[in-house]
Amino acid sequence: MQVPACQQEEFHSVLPIRKQIVQAITAKLQTGYIFLLSETKEQQTTRTIFSTAEIKGKTITHYHLLVTINEFNHQNSETIQDWIETSCSSFIKVTAWVIASTSLLQGIREGHYFYWLTAEKAEQLYSHSTTAKELISHISVPALPNPAPWFNRSVQFLAAAKLLLLRNQPSMAAFQLHQAAEQVYTGIIFSCTGYRPPTHNLLRLHRYTLFFQPSAELVFPPASPHEETLLQYLQKAYIQSRYTDSFPARSSKLELLVTAVEQLQQIGKSPGYSAAYPTP
Numbered sequence: 435m436q437v438p439a440c441q442q443e444e445f446h447s448v449l450p451i452r453k454q455i456v457q458a459i460t461a462k463l464q465t466g467y468i469f470l471l472s473e474t475k476e477q478q479t480t481r482t483i484f485s486t487a488e489i490k491g492k493t494i495t496h497y498h499l500l501v502t503i504n505e506f507n508h509q510n511s512e513t514i515q516d517w518i519e520t521s522c523s524s525f526i527k528v529t530a531w532v533i534a535s536t537s538l539l540q541g542i543r544e545g546h547y548f549y550w551l552t553a554e555k556a557e558q559l560y561s562h563s564t565t566a567k568e569l570i571s572h573i574s575v576p577a578l579p580n581p582a583p584w585f586n587r588s589v590q591f592l593a594a595a596k597l598l599l600l601r602n603q604p605s606m607a608a609f610q611l612h613q614a615a616e617q618v619y620t621g622i623i624f625s626c627t628g629y630r631p632p633t634h635n636l637l638r639l640h641r642y643t644l645f646f647q648p649s650a651e652l653v654f655p656p657a658s659p660h661e662e663t664l665l666q667y668l669q670k671a672y673i674q675s676r677y678t679d680s681f682p683a684r685s686s687k688l689e690l691l692v693t694a695v696e697q698l699q700q701i702g703k704s705p706g707y708s709a710a711y712p713t714p
Contacts (some may be wrong), residue, residue, distance in 0.1 A: 451494075451525060451526050452470075452559055454522070454525055454526075455468070455497065455499070455522055455526070455528065455559065456468060456559050456560045458518075458521045458522055459501060459518055459521070459560075460560060462517075462521075463501075463503055463514065463518075464503060464504040464505040464507075465501060465502070465503060465504065465560060465562060466502040466503065466504050466535030466538070466561075466562050466563075467500070467501070467502045467535065467538065467558065467560060467561055467562070467566060468499060468500075468501050468502075468558070468559040468560035469499065469500040469501075469552050469556035469557065469558055469559065469566070470497060470498075470499060470556055470557040470558075470559055471498045471499060471500055471531075471552065471556055472497075472498040472645055473494050473496065473497050473498070474494065474495050474496035474497075474498075474645075475492045475493065475494050475495070476492065476493050476495050477490065477491075477492055478490065478491050478492070478493055494526070495526075495527060496526070496527040496528070496529070497522075497526060497527070497528050497529070498528075498529045498530075498531075498645055499518075499528060499529070499530045499531065499559075500530075500531045500533070500552055500556065501514075501518060501530050501531070501532050501533075502532075502533055502534065502535040502537070502538045503532060503533070503534055503535060504534075504535050504562065506534070511532040511533065511632060512532075512633060512635075512638075514532045515530050515531070515532045518530040518532070529641060529642065529645075531629075531631065531642075535562075537549075538552075538553075539569065542569050542570055542573060545573065545574075545576040546576065546628065547576040547577065547578050547579060547627075547628035548627050548628040548629035550570055550573060550575065550576050551627070551628070552566070553566035553567060553569055553570045554566075554567070554570055576628075578625075578628050579624065579628050581621045581622075581624045581625035584617050584618070584620050584621030584624055584625075585617070585618060585621040585699070585702050587613075587617045588613075588614045588615075588617035588618040588621065588695075588698075588699060588702075589614075589699065591610045591611070591613040591614035591617060592610070592611070592614040592692070592695055592696070592699070594610040595607045595608075595610035595611045595614060595688075595692065595695075596692060598610060599685060599688060599689070599692070602685075604683035604684065604685050604688055605671075605675035605683045606675070607683070607685075607688050608668065608671035608672060608675045608683045608688060608691075609671075609672060609675055611668060611671075611688060611691050611692065611695060612636065612668055612669070612671070612672035614695045615636055615639075615665075615668065615691075615694075615695050615698060616634060616636060616639060618695065618698045618699050618701075618702050619636065619639035619640065619642075619643050619650075619698070620639065621702055622643050622646055622647055622650075622701065622702055623639070623642050623643060623646060625702075626646040627646075634672075635669065636665055636668060636669045636672075637665060637666065637669060640654060640665055647701050649701055650698065650701055652697075653694050653697045653698055653701070654694060664687065664690060664691055664694060667687055667691075668691055671683050671688075
């Protein structure tokens with residue numbers, strides 16, 4: 435089949451980058467599989483004095499991967515994730531979810547929706563042995579799990595945070611706000627994928643959520659390199675309020691965070707999520 439001329443350049447430029455990704459990962463890690471879960475493309479338009487027509491094209495700017503590891507060698511998944519993302523950053527932006535290869539196999543055997551969907555639909559960039567489709571050849575399509583518990587817990591944690599603010603207990607309110615944000619982020623991701631990322635880090639969860647709900651960027655917009663975002667403040671407050679009495683949790687910032695978490699919950703109530711929340 436002939437590739438249309440407008441697609442040939444993109445097709446040929448993508449393959450070397452994917453090879454680089456595979457080589458970078460497999461050269462250092464005992465890798466079972468590398469799956470491409472999604473890719474982000476940006477539209478580019480060029481206007482020039484040498485032509486009356488606009489020159490348009492699309493560039494892939496971000497890959498979202500699932501990487502399964504055969505042997506962690508005493509490293510945790512977040513450490514390996516950070517290494518993969520840093521190693522690939524010189525040629526493409528990458529977000530990598532890292533799990534044990536045994537977790538993939540077990541999830542498929544147990545009928546876990548996320549692992550089945552990945553094996554069925556994701557492009558397989560690398561396989562150490564058996565192809566993923568062979569693993570699911572006798573597995574029926576699992577049902578997408580219900581995300582309601584995540585959203586319901588978010589509502590409850592937010593209510594607790596508001597009560598603690600009224601009682602002038604900002605440190606405890608910060609903890610509850612973190613929990614409320616974590617639950618709603620996880621609920622959005624879970625409702626789309628059936629997967630719960632094994633992290634409590636809001637910065638990671640926010641980044642993952644943008645693949646499924648880009649409007650979350652409006653709730654916690656990026657700041658300049660010299661500014662601390664509300665999300666960074668909340669992450670710091672969550673950690674330090676538990677282990678020190680000296681962290682100055684400021685009620686003014688926490689009030690802004692209450693509004694932000696409420697906005698996240700509204701994103702969770704968008705079409706596809708409305709059944710997740712209890713009726714007031």
